[in-house]
Amino acid sequence: MTFIDNSEFTSQAKAARVMVVDDDPAMQRMIVAYLVEHNLRATAVSGREGLMRSITVREPDLVVLDLHLGEDDGLDILRELRARSVIPVILITGSRREELDRVLGLELGADDYLTKPFGLRELLARIRATLRRRSMDRMNPAKQRECTFRFAGWTFDQRQRELTSPGGKVVSLTKGEFALLSAFLQAPRRPLTREHLLQATRVHEDVLDRSIDVQILRLRRKLEDLPNAPRLIRTERGVGYRFDCEVELV
Template sequence: MTTATTTVTPAATPHVLAVDDDPALRTLLEDYLTGHGLRVTTVASGREMNEVLEREPVDLVLLDLKLPGEDGLQLARALRERATLPIVLLTGQNEEADRVMGLELGADDYVTKPFSPRELLARLRAVLRRYQVQATLPERDSTRRAFRFAGWELNLRTRRLRSPAGESVELSNGEFSLLAALCSAPGRPLTRDQLLSMSRLHEAEVYDRTIDVQILRLRRKIEEDPAHPRLIVTQRGVGYLFETSVETLY
């Protein structure tokens, strides 16, 4: 039986719970992440993971999907059902189906083995930052019915977009959620992390690696000249700005 090990740093430091059956990898994770300002607890099984979660607060779970005798996807599903804490998956290079299923179950990101500790640290920090931003945002106002901007109308209940000519424009779930996020903060520069967090309030399946693609697709649908956008404007070094007035309908 393995014993959970915890390296303690100041209380305000994010607490990462790493779940992996490889003792050498657990040591590497503990040493590297602790050396870069995170508090780290390492365990070898889902049972030990649950014991840690029961007795102390955790800010992020780093979960290996291939634990001996355990279903990593089922552990990820149970984690998402019990809490809103961030989940980052550790997977093999040839486990694309598991990665996709993990994201669909609510995981926030994944890292494939073998991985660069530096890249892992950057991904963990990005996910933690995203959740910190989300915690400062107001909850979605369920009384809102629609947004109107530049002749367009986005219906939040039917999830439909109507053009100034009265035509219905089809949006993917990600496009709808990003447009709703932009409409809720007109004239305010938003970082990608903020857009990701605000999109979650609209039940989006939007990931950091695809947000620029979603913005590009949105521009093609609502801009007169997508190559020179006037509504969704890029803010270099920041993110995006929805540069138009927005009317909220209740």
């Protein structure tokens, strides 16, 4: 793993951590040095193994991922990353003709992309914009609750805080269950880690039960016909949980 000491640039304790995944040493050095110069804590790895090892130790705030990494396939790395985490990802593609790769990357959960050649100033702007959007999502949970979702015959009105069954019955939710269901519906069919779900329920400081597994069981009992054989909230072994259903935003 390539690391550039950025201690002299990071006097601000809250500087975001950015991981650059690229197998070109010159490109690594150029991007990392520029980000460090602009008060981001930047490190670089050359491929899948280095990235997965690094995020196991500590997740960065954002990943810049080159889609073409020699022996590693960037889309496969993105799939694996999304199976483990919801870290924001900005893709780097090598040609304007690689539209299919860009589309697949966005469908797999990438947040943005840049096509080579690109300016470092634009990369920095996109990183800041992505981090700002993620920060606003975390700081303004009320904004996320102004939606109505439909799934498997159910209706979930976040503004009115109402969950209605396919038979028209209003099902009560605790604050923790409400936050948990909101997190699932905002990322359908995407594996979410226990850490991510735990953070989602912490928007309510008076939620006493911090065990995600217990809250999942309670939510399953309200949503599933057979809680012991769930069809909506599925367990992703070694990762967390996935809401396995098409979700419509009304």
